[in-house]
Amino acid sequence: MLDITLLVRVHVDALIAAQNDMGVCDAIRPNTPVGKPTAMSAPHLPKVAGIDPMVPVSTHTAAPLKAVPAAPGAFIQDRLAxxxxxxxxxxxxxxxxxxxxxxxxxxxxxxxxxxxxxxxxxxxxxxxxxxxxxxxxxxxxxxxxxxxxxxxxxxxxxxxxxxxxxxxxxxxxxxxxxxxxxxxxxxxxxxxxxxxxxxxxxxxxxxxxxxxxxxxxxxxxxxxxxxxxxxxxxxxxxxxxxxxxxxxxxxxxxxxxxxxxIIAEELLPTRLPRVPGVQLAARHRTAPKGGGDWYDALALPDNALGLAVGSVSGSGPSALAAMGRLRAGLRAYAVMEGEDPVAVLSDLELLLRLTEPSCAATALYAYCEPERRTILLAGAGHTPPLIIGDRRTEFVETTISAPLGMLACWEAPSVEFTPAPGETVLLYTDGLLRRTGDPMDRAFARLHAAAAGVPKALRHDPGAVADHVLRTVLPEGLDRSDSTEDVVLLAAHFD
Known part of the structure; x- marks a missing residue:
């Protein structure tokens, strides 16, 4: 039996190139084979079942090495690690x-x-x-x-x-x-x-x-x-x-x-009107991507007041543009027929279908007479207002209606109610509820609890009421990076 020396070949060139590129080691010299080959007799294939193989076999074979190159040192392994x-x-x-x-x-x-x-x-x-x-x-x-x-x-x-x-x-x-x-x-x-x-x-x-x-x-x-x-x-x-x-x-x-x-703020009112018998305050927080929530308040003839909040689906520049057009349209309709909230939203529905056919929106419009402390409102798929006072904290019962742009013709009956002296009516968008991350029923319960917990010393100030509700409903802040919802609150405190 022939004594064949084991041939060991270690390829480290790729390792050396990678390490030199990364600057991890200085240099590693590749190992090269040493020694001279010796002649060997050609091997024969074994017989199978007593029959000699018919395939010819080459008489040249690889020669063994007299010396075996050493394996890479421990320092290479350390450098590699x-x-x-x-x-x-x-x-x-x-x-x-x-x-x-x-x-x-x-x-x-x-x-x-x-x-x-x-x-x-x-x-x-x-x-x-x-x-x-x-x-x-x-x-x-x-x-x-x-x-x-x-x-x-x-x-x-x-x-x-x-x-x-x-x-x-x-x-x-x-x-x-x-x-x-x-x-x-x-x-x-x-x-x-x-x-x-x-x-x-x-x-x-x-x-x-x-x-x-x-x-x-x-x-x-x-x-x-x-x-x-x-x-x-x-x-x-x-x-x-x-x-x-x-x-x-x-x-x-x-x-x-x-x-x-900045564009969203420019599309909203720069100041709120002053009407005897009522104090107004608004809070608006834009989502990082820019949503389409909006609010408006405008003085009407006979010391009346028009209040509106709404939300346009989507986010970004397109939502901002749609929001601006929708708010401008509502202001025009409120001036012409503001005492009839149903007519105002019906006209707004027609405008939306003609100018924004692929857009859906919610809106709530309220016609207020502060001297009589009466409010007549209509909503299109929007969340109901909240009355906050010393003796009650409750949501206004409104009729169920579809958002604007969802039906061929929108119409829903209006609702009239009378806030007591010292009470605040809070209008808001559903972004306030959605940012909580809770199901809607739990979000409504959280909003109600926050409104009921407004300190009595702050209830005469609509701005303080809105701030307290914001801090309580959204204790982790309003500018979360993962939120796509705007937040709008419009508070009206009646003397």
């Missing part, structure tokens, strides 16, 4: 950043992730887009608002991040300040602030993209003299490259939302 760990960390951090949908949450996520990558405990991030379109803000990590104010007392030209934000030359690369207190070339005020706040070193990373230019700068602070390792700088640079692109997209989205909010 470190490389995999870095990739895993970057993947997790970028996944978390990609999950942010608002600019504020993305900025905080970037600041915290960068601190973990460079091994810092505190830091700050200044957002200041180069185009001047805003928004401009400063957030901190492990720094209170007063401490951020102390840092801002340092002249911008004396700080690396300030020079970058001012667009000075040769400031577009990361910069480490390993010993702020011991470096005499640093501005004295900068060293004084560092000693006051208890940090001794910093690492500054500009945030910029090719398309959007400068967005801002991040600074991480160390409690002791230190600077990040080359590997840490490389990792935070890779992370920041992705983060700045994500920030640029969110910045454009934030600006679009701000423009939509």
């Amino acid at each position: 470190g490389w995999v760990s870095d990739l895993t960390t970057l993947h997790e951090l970028t996944e978390r950043l990609a999950g942010t949908s608002t600019l504020d949450t993305a900025l905080h996520e970037l600041l915290g992730a960068g601190a973990a990558l460079v091994g810092a405990r505190r830091g700050l991030l200044v957002l200041e887009p180069a185009d001047g379109g805003g928004p401009s803000l400063t957030i901190g990590l492990g720094l209170a608002h007063a401490e951020l104010g102390t840092i801002e007392t340092v002249p911008r030209s004396a700080t690396p991040y300030g020079r970058f934000l001012d667009g000075l030359p040769d400031t577009d690369t990361p910069m480490a300040s390993p010993d702020i207190l011991g470096d005499d070339s640093i501005d004295p005020r900068c060293r004084e602030v560092a000693a006051t706040l208890g940090y001794a070193a910093g690492y500054t990373l500009p945030l910029a993209t090719r398309s959007s230019g400068r967005l801002g700068v991040a600074v991480w602070l160390y409690d002791e003299p230190a600077e990040p390792l080359e590997r840490q700088c490389h990792l935070v640079g890779l992370y920041a490259r992705y983060a700045t692109e994500h920030l640029a997209r969110l910045l454009e989205l934030e600006r679009a939302r701000a423009d939509a909010a």
